[in-house]
Amino acid sequence: MSTRQHAESAATHGGQRRDGAQHPWWTWTKRVLTLLFFAAVGYLLYTQAREIEWDEVMTAIKRRPASDLLLALGFAAGSYLLYSCFDLLGRHVTGHRLAVPKVMTVNFVSYAFNLNMGALVGGVAFRYRLYSRFGLDTATTTRVLAMSMLTNWLGYLLLAGIAFMWMPPEPPPNWKLDMGGLRLLGAALLGVALAYLVLCAFSRRRTWTVRGHDIELPSLRLALLQLAMSSLNWLLIAMAVYTLLGQKIAFPSVLAVLLVAAVAGVITHVPAGLGVLETVFVVLLSHQVPRSELLAALLAYRGIYYLLPLVLATVVYLVLEVRARKAKR
Numbered sequence: 001m002s003t004r005q006h007a008e009s010a011a012t013h014g015g016q017r018r019d020g021a022q023h024p025w026w027t028w029t030k031r032v033l034t035l036l037f038f039a040a041v042g043y044l045l046y047t048q049a050r051e052i053e054w055d056e057v058m059t060a061i062k063r064r065p066a067s068d069l070l071l072a073l074g075f076a077a078g079s080y081l082l083y084s085c086f087d088l089l090g091r092h093v094t095g096h097r098l099a100v101p102k103v104m105t106v107n108f109v110s111y112a113f114n115l116n117m118g119a120l121v122g123g124v125a126f127r128y129r130l131y132s133r134f135g136l137d138t139a140t141t142t143r144v145l146a147m148s149m150l151t152n153w154l155g156y157l158l159l160a161g162i163a164f165m166w167m168p169p170e171p172p173p174n175w176k177l178d179m180g181g182l183r184l185l186g187a188a189l190l191g192v193a194l195a196y197l198v199l200c201a202f203s204r205r206r207t208w209t210v211r212g213h214d215i216e217l218p219s220l221r222l223a224l225l226q227l228a229m230s231s232l233n234w235l236l237i238a239m240a241v242y243t244l245l246g247q248k249i250a251f252p253s254v255l256a257v258l259l260v261a262a263v264a265g266v267i268t269h270v271p272a273g274l275g276v277l278e279t280v281f282v283v284l285l286s287h288q289v290p291r292s293e294l295l296a297a298l299l300a301y302r303g304i305y306y307l308l309p310l311v312l313a314t315v316v317y318l319v320l321e322v323r324a325r326k327a328k329r
Contacts (some may be wrong), residue, residue, distance in 0.1 A: 011201045033243055064300060068243050076305045082233045084108040086151050089226060090144030093218060098134055106130040107148070112313035115306050123149070126317070133324045146215060154193060155230020163191025165169075167252035169260075169284055179241060198206040234259070240305060246298040248289055257284045277302070 038217040054201070088100065106127060114122030124145065131141045164186025165328045200223040208215045238255040245254065261280035278298050282291055 004189055012034055018243060040319075064244070064296065068246065069300065069304070072240040072243045072301065075236050075243065076309075079233050079236040079240070079305075080108060080309060081112065082229060083111050083152075084237065085229065086148040087144050089151060089218075089222065089229075090147035092222070093147055096106075096136060096140050096144050098131075098136060104132070105320070108309075109313045109317050109320075112309040113317075116310045126175060129307065130317075130320060133320065143215075147218075151226040151230050152233075153230075153233075154196060154226050155228075156259060156262065157189045157193035157196075157236050159231055159234050159255065160263075161186045161188075161261060163252060163256040165190060167256060169253045169256040193227070197227070237305070241297065241301050243296070244300050245289065247299070248293075249285060253285070253288075257281055260284070300301050 010128065018271040028292065045150045061143070081297045084104040084107040089096065091100075091103055110122050110132065112122070113126050127145055128138065128141055132138075136144075163184045166186075168182040168186070197220065200217050201220040203217055206217045208217070235255070238258050241258055242249070242251050257280060261277045264276050264280055278295060281294050281298055285294060
């Protein structure tokens with residue numbers, strides 16, 4: 001490291017120390033708020049779990065038709081196949097020459113670990129490690145990762161905006177946020193998605209710098225492809241849940257609640273959204289379907305969409321590591 005870099009590093013760390021010294025109350029406030037938040041989530045999960053008849057849940061799982069399980073498995077496979085193509089958009093943008101099967105393999109492994117262990121471990125760490133094994137540099141991997149994440153959430157914004165505006169789930173009677181509030185939230189989300197498309201179509205400035213990384217706006221055609229791929233992926237996930245629920249709840253309601261659960265899992269930083277997914281569905285839909293049936297469907301969904309792909313991704317990852325070590329020797 002050069003003298004200038006040492007000086008810049010020292011100045012940066014020194015600035016952080018001075019800032020922390022000037023505002024110690026803010027550091028402690030954030031810690032206390034974080035603890036209170038997780039305590040509230042834990043209490044909510046505990047109170048919900050106490051009221052569940054788990055014997056009824058297991059009975060409902062056993063009664064689930066095999067055809068529903070197979071159909072949900074098909075939707076899940078379609079979703080994983082589609083999501084495994086997200087990094088191909090980054091391949092197109094960056095121009096790297098890594099073979100398509102390798103890119104899709106990395107994408108699949110990282111997605112499975114992302115769902116079960118969180119974005120930092122799965123979505124980020126596994127991508128950097130595996131892409132580096134295949135010879136991709138850090139800067140290119142970062143651009144691929146950013147493109148994939150943007151694609152995923154772009155479809156979320158569009159579908160959540162449409163669902164909350166025109167087909168909001170019916171909130172329970174004791175909820176403070178009514179349908180009017182959901183419609184306003186939907187309008188905001190839809191506005192963000194449309195703003196991205198407008199930027200891609202008309203912005204003269206094509207490169208933006210975020211935290212030291214240059215992000216280049218794609219063409220409108222590529223942005224529309226992002227939107228289509230991501231939206232279809234979320235729809236496939238919702239179809240899997242809808243099928244496991246025995247089609248007893250309208251699909252728009254299932255989709256809307258799934259989108260709420262997805263963002264709740266991200267906000268809480270709970271690996272695999274463990275407990276968060278079930279809680280959101282129970283709170284929003286238990287007035288339409290018995291809790292035991294809801295939980296039976298969600299447990300089956302977790303096994304099909306989370307655990308089964310994780311087992312397969314673990315095997316694939318170990319094979320890649322063994323091959324990489326042999327090649328290195």
